[in-house]
Amino acid sequence: MKDQKNFVNHIRPGFVPSGALSVLYTFCLGGLSFLAFMVLAVTGLLLMFHYQPGESTGYNSILTIASVIPYGGVIRNLHYWAGQLMVVTVNLHMLRVVWTRSYKPPKQLNWLVGVALLILILFLDFTGYLLIGSQESGAAATVAVNILDLIPGLGAGLAQALFGAPSALSGSTLVVYVWHCVALPMVALLLQLYHFWRIRRDGGVRPL
């Protein structure tokens, strides 16, 4: 088991427990989530070349990407649907972990990392929705800011730090853009790599 604590050997393991090869044990839900994350990273990077955050520029640039820029519609739809898929697979992944009691020791730390990842993914999903810049996103941003404002003392500052100052007509702000495109994905990626490494560290996937 010594070589399994090395990250390089994690990518190209010397051996894999035969039980870990069963698809029906995990349904590959974590792997599917990571695949969706990779698709989101690539398509998201491409969208950044043409997207401009801002109250009216956000929505207008989405319209331009979706209807004028060559292949922009494909890239935007890949990003959108991979995002929807990831939220579904991440939740199913969590259900599977509960079902097989995989949160129990020695995997309790990895369960907590997974919970943190779930929160990050949901916030990525929400900020992506705000960046569409539609009136619906403006309403969603307003609700989020108003809820945060209820926290005594910290609320207003927290709302500014997380969402900037979205208007009621568009949730697209520079602050949301930076969280969605840079800060959250980087933290999520680092946590995911740790999450994967931790699986083998804790003894790998084993049949019930």
Place this chain on the structure above:
Amino acid sequence: MPKPLNWTRRAVLRLAWGGIIAASALTIEPLVKYLTSKEDRLGSPLVEYSKPLNVNSDWQTTAKERVWVKEDSLGVMAIVATCTHLGCEVHYYPEKKEWLCPCHASIYDIEGRPISGPAPKALPRVAVERKPDGTLIINTSKQVEMGTRL
């Protein structure tokens, strides 16, 4: 006797690699088109128009930024043919003296005032200036009242 196929796992995986590389090659052309697109570049709000205008002529298109110009006895005016409902480009029909939106059938009269359909406002009029050589400069970022002339 046909040779028996020898599909080892290794052979299938090698074929899969070829498929992945071929599929990746197919994305090069779309990616180049996507990344080199200039469609979202901000255009200048200024439109130049140097063709002569006759007094009491009908609307003439500048063919740029949806701007149309016209001259009457009071002077030159410019209109932007963008529907005030949802932003489609409206077309001018000189035989009917009407502007028609193809998207939701809004109709505007010759002055750009809405006469039927969902359009809430008149087509926007924009400022016109004339350079010393007679070329018209239309500033699409500067809206003016309907009666304004150069």
